[in-house]
Amino acid sequence: MRTRRMLAQALRGLNRNRLRSFFMATGIAVGITVLTVVLSAGMGARERIMDRVRVFGFENMMVWAGGPTDQTRIGGGAGGGGGGEGSEITATLKLEDAEAILGEVRGVREVAPFSRAGQTEVRWRDRTFTSPTFGVTPEWADVWDWYVERGTFISHEDNQLLARTAAIGPTVVRELFGAEDPMGQTILVGGVPFEVTAIMEAKGTSAGGGDMDNRVFVPLSTYMRRVANVDYLSGIRVQVQNVRYMEPAAADIAALLRERHNLAPGMPDDFRIRTPTEVTAMVEEMQGTFNLFLIVVATIALLVGGVVVANIMLISVSERRGEIGLRKAVGARSRHIRAQFLAESVAVTFLGGIGGILLGLIGNVILERFTATPALLTWHVLAAGIVFASVVGLAAGLHPARKAAAMPPVDALRS
Amino acid sequence: MEQPLIQTRELSRVYQKDGTVGVAALTGVSVVIRRGEFVALVGASGSGKSTLMNLLGCLDRPTSGSVVLDGQEVSRLDEDELAEVRSRKVGFVFQSFNLLPRTSALENVELPLLYTDRPDLAGPARAALEVVGFPADRFDHHPGELSGGQQQRVAIARALVNDPEILFADEPTGNLDSTASDEIMALFTELNRQGRTVVVVTHDAEVARHAHRVLTMQDGRIVSDTAAVAAEPGPPAEEVVS
Ligand SMILES: Nc1ncnc2c1ncn2[C@@H]1O[C@H](COP(=O)(O)OP(=O)(O)OP(=O)(O)O)[C@@H](O)[C@H]1O
Numbered sequence: 001m002r003t004r005r006m007l008a009q010a011l012r013g014l015n016r017n018r019l020r021s022f023f024m025a026t027g028i029a030v031g032i033t034v035l036t037v038v039l040s041a042g043m044g045a046r047e048r049i050m051d052r053v054r055v056f057g058f059e060n061m062m063v064w065a066g067g068p069t070d071q072t073r074i075g076g077g078a079g080g081g082g083g084g085e086g087s088e089i090t091a092t093l094k095l096e097d098a099e100a101i102l103g104e105v106r107g108v109r110e111v112a113p114f115s116r117a118g119q120t121e122v123r124w125r126d127r128t129f130t131s132p133t134f135g136v137t138p139e140w141a142d143v144w145d146w147y148v149e150r151g152t153f154i155s156h157e158d159n160q161l162l163a164r165t166a167a168i169g170p171t172v173v174r175e176l177f178g179a180e181d182p183m184g185q186t187i188l189v190g191g192v193p194f195e196v197t198a199i200m201e202a203k204g205t206s207a208g209g210g211d212m213d214n215r216v217f218v219p220l221s222t223y224m225r226r227v228a229n230v231d232y233l234s235g236i237r238v239q240v241q242n243v244r245y246m247e248p249a250a251a252d253i254a255a256l257l258r259e260r261h262n263l264a265p266g267m268p269d270d271f272r273i274r275t276p277t278e279v280t281a282m283v284e285e286m287q288g289t290f291n292l293f294l295i296v297v298a299t300i301a302l303l304v305g306g307v308v309v310a311n312i313m314l315i316s317v318s319e320r321r322g323e324i325g326l327r328k329a330v331g332a333r334s335r336h337i338r339a340q341f342l343a344e345s346v347a348v349t350f351l352g353g354i355g356g357i358l359l360g361l362i363g364n365v366i367l368e369r370f371t372a373t374p375a376l377l378t379w380h381v382l383a384a385g386i387v388f389a390s391v392v393g394l395a396a397g398l399h400p401a402r403k404a405a406a407m408p409p410v411d412a413l414r415s
Numbered sequence: 416m417e418q419p420l421i422q423t424r425e426l427s428r429v430y431q432k433d434g435t436v437g438v439a440a441l442t443g444v445s446v447v448i449r450r451g452e453f454v455a456l457v458g459a460s461g462s463g464k465s466t467l468m469n470l471l472g473c474l475d476r477p478t479s480g481s482v483v484l485d486g487q488e489v490s491r492l493d494e495d496e497l498a499e500v501r502s503r504k505v506g507f508v509f510q511s512f513n514l515l516p517r518t519s520a521l522e523n524v525e526l527p528l529l530y531t532d533r534p535d536l537a538g539p540a541r542a543a544l545e546v547v548g549f550p551a552d553r554f555d556h557h558p559g560e561l562s563g564g565q566q567q568r569v570a571i572a573r574a575l576v577n578d579p580e581i582l583f584a585d586e587p588t589g590n591l592d593s594t595a596s597d598e599i600m601a602l603f604t605e606l607n608r609q610g611r612t613v614v615v616v617t618h619d620a621e622v623a624r625h626a627h628r629v630l631t632m633q634d635g636r637i638v639s640d641t642a643a644v645a646a647e648p649g650p651p652a653e654e655v656v657s
């Protein structure tokens with residue numbers, strides 16, 4: 001018998017027993033709904049964490065001024081909210097340290113030293129706004145992958161000349177200038193006048209929820225001498241040539257800084273180094289937990305859906321003895337009967353799977369509304385739902401189909 | 416001499432109940448059915464009529480003895496081989512019609528064709544429905560929308576659609592009133608007149624009258640076999656196909 005005819009027979013069989021088919025499809029749909037929601041939510045959460053990792057950059061580490069605290073924020077600093085990165089009163093991290101790291105540590109490609117203040121008053125004419133302000137060197141742009149939209153970013157020359165140039169983010173532009181053109185205008189940053197020479201590209205919201213477009217960048221030297229009046233850095237972002245250098249470079253930097261800061265053995269570090277390795281480890285651990293959870297959910301869904309389908313199929317087989325006997329009497333072989341019931345079982349779970357995915361989509365919308373968890377629906381989720389449902393259908397239909405096929409026609413007809 | 420369509424030798428069938436003592440439903444039946452015959456199988460309830468019919472029709476296997484159908488020894492074939500023989504050579508009609516519910520008359524007749532490699536389903540099914548005089552405007556009707564007589568016509572068309580050598584009917588009029596019953600028996604008579612071998616199992620002497628030969632069964636044996644009982648001629652063919 002041809003596949004198309006067989007499928008048509010299966011669909012007719014399901015149609016003749018609509019209520020039963022509906023119950024079977026529902027049994028599977030519930031399982032697939034749960035699976036879809038869990039998968040989407042899981043993938044959404046994973047994607048969000050991966051975003052954070054991406055912002056941090058796999059080839060970048062952060063060297064923060066200040067000793068080890070319970071600091072665990074990922075990709076903080078310029079990417080994060082701009083404040084709360086532990087004690088910055090520690091005045092031991094110097095520009096020379098950054099130069100030494102670049103010059104002496106193997107595998108380091110670039111360093112971007114910076115000094116910053118979380119909340120600085122920025123003024124233009126009679127308007128004021130509060131922004132995180134960063135003193136930076138030109139390397140900042142490449143290391144953070146963060147470029148200007150218009151104008152020129154802070155240059156080496158700016159740093160040498162203690163120039164009063166500022167690159168401001170789109171939020172600052174909007175708040176201070178409205179519709180007016182900020183280029184060439186003079187703003188006061190912490191009371192010190194700067195000329196706006198660049199507007200940064202929009203970066204949107206950081207992984208930590210901060211507005212990355214609310215930033216003022218000025219030359220590091222100007223910031224340290226004229227605005228903050230300090231001679232130390234807040235941190236140094238270090239980029240390695242290859243992720244393979246990450247761990248050795250971090251160890252070398254730690255040793256170098258301890259030596260440069262004259263820290264005797266036994267004394268705690270006066271700096272902290274954050275590498276993406278910790279982040280990656282965290283993501284992997286989360287992935288493992290999630291996979292385990294998924295296996296548990298999938299197994300439960302499989303059991304529930306499969307047991308429902310298998311039971312109803314068994315009932316169906318015994319109620320349809322007459323039909324089975326008749327089909328055999330008119331020439332059906334065992335394999336035809338087996339194929340028919342298997343096809344019915346797979347077809348009903350396939351349809352149930354589609355129903356479950358649709359319900360899962362609704363579930364995602366509801367979940368997003370109430371929990372702010374972004375659900376990520378990819379074709380993987382859809383494919384998993386369909387395949388999963390069909391496999392359950394196949395497994396659940398196996399025994400009933402075999403039972404139907406084994407019925408002697410005379411017995412089947414007698415009932 | 417022409418080879419008989421069916422020949423059995425010392426056919427026995429014991430139904431095993433829960434693996435204990437068996438019920439001997441059929442004991443040592445030897446019978447020959449020639450092509451073109453119209454045979455009635457009569458006898459008391461439980462005498463073994465259906466059991467014999469199932470063995471002759473390759474629906475069941477004997478406990479011992481042999482059945483040769485159309486020159487082929489079928490008593491030792493396995494289930495699937497028997498199904499294949501049924502598909503090609505045997506048509507069955509049952510007392511309770513056994514039509515698939517919520518399925519059109521046409522599709523019910525198409526059913527046996529599903530298990531053959533014939534590409535066209537609807538063509539032969541329509542032809543068979545026409546042969547049994549089923550009204551063309553009812554082809555799409557479901558069994559629930561048909562009278563008993565009409566349902567049995569659909570069932571007969573289904574039995575004919577594979578063009579079998581022999582037609583078996585187990586109490587085909589058992590669920591019909593006398594008018595419908597007469598019509599169905601007239602249809603069998605006409606089919607037989609066209610050359611089809613027909614075996615009808617019945618309680619009803621009136622029904623058995625249509626046959627040319629009556630086999631009477633008792634306690635699993637054939638106790639009388641008479642081709643001498645002259646059949647009354649059935650109604651003319653025109654009436655049947657109307
Ligand atoms: N599958 C079975 N299992 C056990 N016993 C059976 C089975 N089929 C028939 N029998 C028994 O075998 C005997 C013959 O049954 P069979 O159905 O052939 O009789 P029958 O002549 O067709 O009767 P009826 O006119 O009532 O249909 C009966 O005693 C019956 O109970």
Ligand SMILES: [Mg+2]
Binds near residue numbers: 464465466585
């Ligand atoms: Mg009987």
